[in-house]
């Protein structure tokens with residue numbers, strides 16, 4: 161099948177061989193928070209994608225809230241990721257790392273010794289999370305971040321972005337979505353601060369903007385993107401009356417930084433509420449950089465949306481889990497294998513490198 165999806169495109173200074181993006185997918189195979197040979201194989205097998213975005217990867221020990229997620233703040237982690245990026249590049253792919261600090265979505269049993277659960281306010285995320293040692297556990301109440309903690313976290317994102325360059329990544333995606341640290345500052349459910357980091361729209365976007373600014377200063381705007389999830393409800397986020405204004409202010413600020421791209425989360429195909437189509441259109445119109453679409457796409461809908469200029473690239477998530485050769489399958493129309501949900505986050509090869 162010949163279509164826009166399979167045509168090359170320019171992405172900052174990178175030439176991508178097609179407009180298919182592998183969406184960031186947490187897979188929890190990083191034992192000891194280290195990228196390993198199994199992960200190298202998994203990512204290499206998906207190098208047909210125009211761009212791979214890695215699973216959420218923490219810029220700080222404090223951001224390793226989930227079991228077995230990778231980090232990017234130590235020499236050992238840089239070396240582990242270097243093997244992954246070298247492999248993907250050898251196979252002709254491009255790869256960005258998604259920097260995800262889990263903030264309050266965390267549990268002490270998942271964190272390394274000395275790390276701490278910090279968030280904008282001392283408000284626990286609702287619900288429970290998996291720990292390898294004691295099974296499902298409620299999210300604890302985080303410690304509200306001080307000015308010094310905030311400055312340190314911002315610096316950690318920038319330092320991690322520099323390490324990403326050392327590790328051979330083509331760029332960095334800041335995870336500003338789905339109720340993790342950046343989103344915890346954006347949303348009133350998790351941000352109840354009354355200082356310059358909370359309250360008004362300008363105050364609530366400040367952390368996202370300062371993280372983006374520091375990351376851009378560290379590695380250059382043409383290598384930095386951000387994922388956002390307006391109207392998202394994952395991890396206890398609650399839409400409020402100022403949501404449209406907040407995201408449009410954020411887009412203005414990201415424009416001023418010349419950010420390479422944004423990627424909006426739309427999990428309506430996974431049962432989440434739909435994202436306001438008006439806001440999506442307004443963001444697409446306002447943002448000057450590239451725009452990645454995602455959420456329940458197939459080749460036909462992807463082409464239709466690319467041809468209608470609704471976005472520049474299309475990300476696929478779950479289909480990539482069970483179809484390492486997804487790009488070929490999309491192109492030939494060959495039937496896809498369905499993913500096994502029970503092995504999304506389990507350790508080892510099963511459901512990871514045996515599709």
Ligand SMILES: Cc1cc2nc3c(=O)[nH]c(=O)nc-3n(C[C@H](O)[C@H](O)[C@H](O)COP(=O)(O)O)c2cc1C
Pocket residue numbers: 183184185186187214215216258260335337338387425426427429430454455456457475476477478479504
């Ligand atoms: C197992 C799994 C893990 C995910 N992990 C992440 C993640 O680390 N970061 C992120 O931004 N989104 C994550 N997502 C969301 C996906 O990037 C994507 O938005 C979602 O799967 C919808 O796209 P799809 O319908 O093509 O699967 C995850 C989704 C799944 C199913």
